[in-house]
Amino acid sequence: MFEPVSPVRAYERVVEQIEEAVFTGRLRPGSRLPSERDLMTQFGVSRSTVREALRVLQSNGMIQSRAGDPRGPEVLPASPKNLRKSMSRLVRAESMSLAELLQFRMVLEGSAYLLAARLRTDAQLAEMEAAVRSMSDATGHAEFSDADVAFHDAVARATQNTLIVVCSNVVRGVVLDLIADRLAAAPDRQALMSAYLRHHSEVLQAIRDRDGELAARLARQALYDYYADWVPEPERDLLAALVTS
Amino acid sequence: MFEPVSPVRAYERVVEQIEEAVFTGRLRPGSRLPSERDLMTQFGVSRSTVREALRVLQSNGMIQSRAGDPRGPEVLPASPKNLRKSMSRLVRAESMSLAELLQFRMVLEGSAYLLAARLRTDAQLAEMEAAVRSMSDATGHAEFSDADVAFHDAVARATQNTLIVVCSNVVRGVVLDLIADRLAAAPDRQALMSAYLRHHSEVLQAIRDRDGELAARLARQALYDYYADWVPEPERDLLAALVTS
DNA sequence: GCGAGTCTACTGGTCAGACCAGCGTACTAG
DNA sequence: CTAGTACGCTGGTCTGACCAGTAGACTCGC
Numbered sequence: 001m002f003e004p005v006s007p008v009r010a011y012e013r014v015v016e017q018i019e020e021a022v023f024t025g026r027l028r029p030g031s032r033l034p035s036e037r038d039l040m041t042q043f044g045v046s047r048s049t050v051r052e053a054l055r056v057l058q059s060n061g062m063i064q065s066r067a068g069d070p071r072g073p074e075v076l077p078a079s080p081k082n083l084r085k086s087m088s089r090l091v092r093a094e095s096m097s098l099a100e101l102l103q104f105r106m107v108l109e110g111s112a113y114l115l116a117a118r119l120r121t122d123a124q125l126a127e128m129e130a131a132v133r134s135m136s137d138a139t140g141h142a143e144f145s146d147a148d149v150a151f152h153d154a155v156a157r158a159t160q161n162t163l164i165v166v167c168s169n170v171v172r173g174v175v176l177d178l179i180a181d182r183l184a185a186a187p188d189r190q191a192l193m194s195a196y197l198r199h200h201s202e203v204l205q206a207i208r209d210r211d212g213e214l215a216a217r218l219a220r221q222a223l224y225d226y227y228a229d230w231v232p233e234p235e236r237d238l239l240a241a242l243v244t245s
Numbered sequence: 246m247f248e249p250v251s252p253v254r255a256y257e258r259v260v261e262q263i264e265e266a267v268f269t270g271r272l273r274p275g276s277r278l279p280s281e282r283d284l285m286t287q288f289g290v291s292r293s294t295v296r297e298a299l300r301v302l303q304s305n306g307m308i309q310s311r312a313g314d315p316r317g318p319e320v321l322p323a324s325p326k327n328l329r330k331s332m333s334r335l336v337r338a339e340s341m342s343l344a345e346l347l348q349f350r351m352v353l354e355g356s357a358y359l360l361a362a363r364l365r366t367d368a369q370l371a372e373m374e375a376a377v378r379s380m381s382d383a384t385g386h387a388e389f390s391d392a393d394v395a396f397h398d399a400v401a402r403a404t405q406n407t408l409i410v411v412c413s414n415v416v417r418g419v420v421l422d423l424i425a426d427r428l429a430a431a432p433d434r435q436a437l438m439s440a441y442l443r444h445h446s447e448v449l450q451a452i453r454d455r456d457g458e459l460a461a462r463l464a465r466q467a468l469y470d471y472y473a474d475w476v477p478e479p480e481r482d483l484l485a486a487l488v489t490s
Numbered sequence: 491g492c493g494a495g496t497c498t499a500c501t502g503g504t505c506a507g508a509c510c511a512g513c514g515t516a517c518t519a520g
Numbered sequence: 521c522t523a524g525t526a527c528g529c530t531g532g533t534c535t536g537a538c539c540a541g542t543a544g545a546c547t548c549g550c
Contacts, residue, residue: 009503009504010503010504011300011503011504023337023338035529035530035531036530036531037529037530037531045504045505046504046505046506047505047506047507048293048296048503048504048505048506049503049504049505051293051297051531051532052296052297052300052503052504054531055256055297055300055301055304056300056301056303056304058301059300059301059304059305060304060331060334061331062334065530065531065532066512066513066530066531067511067512067513067530067531067532068511068512068513068514068529068530068531068532069512069513069514069529069530069531070513070514070515070528070529070530071513071514071530072530072531073531077338077340078334078335078338078340079340080335080340082331082334083328083331083332083335085305085331086305086306086327086328086330086331087328089305089307089323089327090323090324090325090327090328090411091408092268093268093322093323094323094407094408094411096407096408100405100406100407100408101408103356103360103406103408103409104406104408104409104412107352107353107356107409108352108353111348111352111487115348115483118486119483160345161345161348161349162335162340162341162345163332163341163345163346163348163349163416164348164349164352167349167412171408238360241363242356254532254533255532255533256532256533280500280501280502281501281502282500282501282502290533290534291533291534291535292534292535292536293532293533293534293535294532294533294534296502296503297532297533299502310501310502310503311501311502311541311542312501312502312503312540312541312542313500313501313502313503313540313541313542313543314500314501314502314541314542314543315499315500315501315542315543315544316501316542316543317501317502318502
């Protein structure tokens with residue numbers, strides 16, 4: 001029941017103090033940490049200890065080091081990159097069923113499109129329209145998926161909710177991994193792509209009309225239409241129930 | 246546009262290979278890594294490099310080392326702890342607002358209660374009823390919150406969707422941290438507790454009746470009623486819009 | 491035969507000192 | 521004023537050393 005006042009490990013103390021400096025704003029993003037050799041004298045520890053502390057901070061996305069840069073390690077602005085990493089780790093580690101993942105996506109992506117439809121600016125709408133146009137003009141898979149990413153990105157910014165976007169994106173990635181082989185073997189990939197495009201156009205129209213409810217329903221419907229075939233029968237009903245709700 | 250086949254930094258290669266072994270299941274939770282001295286010969290790098298790699302893995306919550314343990318570093322099971330850490334970090338850096346977190350909770354918890362209402366077994370319903378009874382009988386804060394945990398746990402099991410439950414739990418924890426100090430200063434804590442209990446009873450009734458839609462709406466409404474006061478005016482409307490949808 | 495204590499061979503944590511390639515800056519040559 | 525270069529520092533890696541701590545074997549008294 002005793003919580004040690006200061007961490008036992010030397011490197012943990014270093015991590016903690018630097019973290020504190022960042023959180024309290026004493027170290028702002030873009031500013032530089034002292035060099036490793038300076039830090040070791042400041043904290044009274046060896047360079048290996050300093051380095052281990054810096055590695056931890058780096059793996060947490062708080063700093064970035066470049067070999068040879070005399071200005072020292074850079075303090076990075078907070079970014080959802082790490083959230084994405086730990087989320088992805090968690091999703092990958094728990095062996096979850098496809099149905100579970102799709103349920104999650106239907107719930108979150110529905111809300112994402114709802115928010116995007118209500119909050120989007122005209123500029124963001126224009127970005128989405130351009131992305132969908134690129135998709136329909138695309139000649140190869142690479143172009144198509146690049147445009148797809150651009151579309152999702154524009155939607156993400158419009159929602160103004162990082163958390164919803166990051167979580168659904170991560171799960172989207174895992175789902176794609178999960179069915180990648182089955183998708184590659186699909187005989188009618190061209191048909192899938194054009195169906196995909198059609199769904200996007202419909203959703204885009206709903207976003208244009210600022211009809212959040214419709215956009216949400218379309219997004220859930222699209223997910224169901226795509227993936228239901230890959231979900232075993234008994235679980236499929238669970239997804240169907242979420243389409244309309 | 247060139248993606249290096251193998252990371253430039255030596256320690257990154259080590260991290261990647263061990264991560265890979267964990268993800269593919271070659272290294273299961275509970276099993277042990279070779280000692281640092283063994284790893285350095287296996288990977289052909291120095292001990293400092295091995296240690297930096299292990300520090301990264303440790304900070305990602307994948308392994309745990311104890312000084313002196315001859316069995317070597319232990320591979321840990323996946324846990325949402327890290328997810329929560331990176332989320333808290335974003336909140337502290339003010340790149341994520343309370344409104345965002347609550348939006349997320351309204352979306353996910355709504356679905357959680359919807360699923361629980363539809364899928365719950367009679368035994369699970371009994372557990373929930375017992376928990377709510379414990380809450381109303383509770384004399385102290387500790388008892389009350391223990392019973393609350395039990396209730397949420399029963400609901401979580403009923404949903405059959407780990408991901409939804411884990412994510413909303415993590416965010417719930419972050420939100421509680423965020424308003425902990427403000428809550429402690431609240432003059433009418435007793436009133437808050439009884440309002441909390443009332444909401445739970447209502448949701449329980451909906452779950453008993455297997456009315457998923459109602460349970461979801463009540464859950465969202467409860468979140469709004471509780472937290473809206475703490476959300477700055479301009480963002481509050483976003484939450485209100487999600488109550489009924 | 492069996493538990494209590496001890497011993498030991500390892501572990502991870504930390505330190506010191508060294509070398510290298512890489513980078514920014516200030517100085518230099520044109 | 522610009523192009524080029526040399527310098528002094530940086531981070532990345534390595535070697536080798538010492539210490540405190542631990543698990544498991546080993547011993548001893550019963």
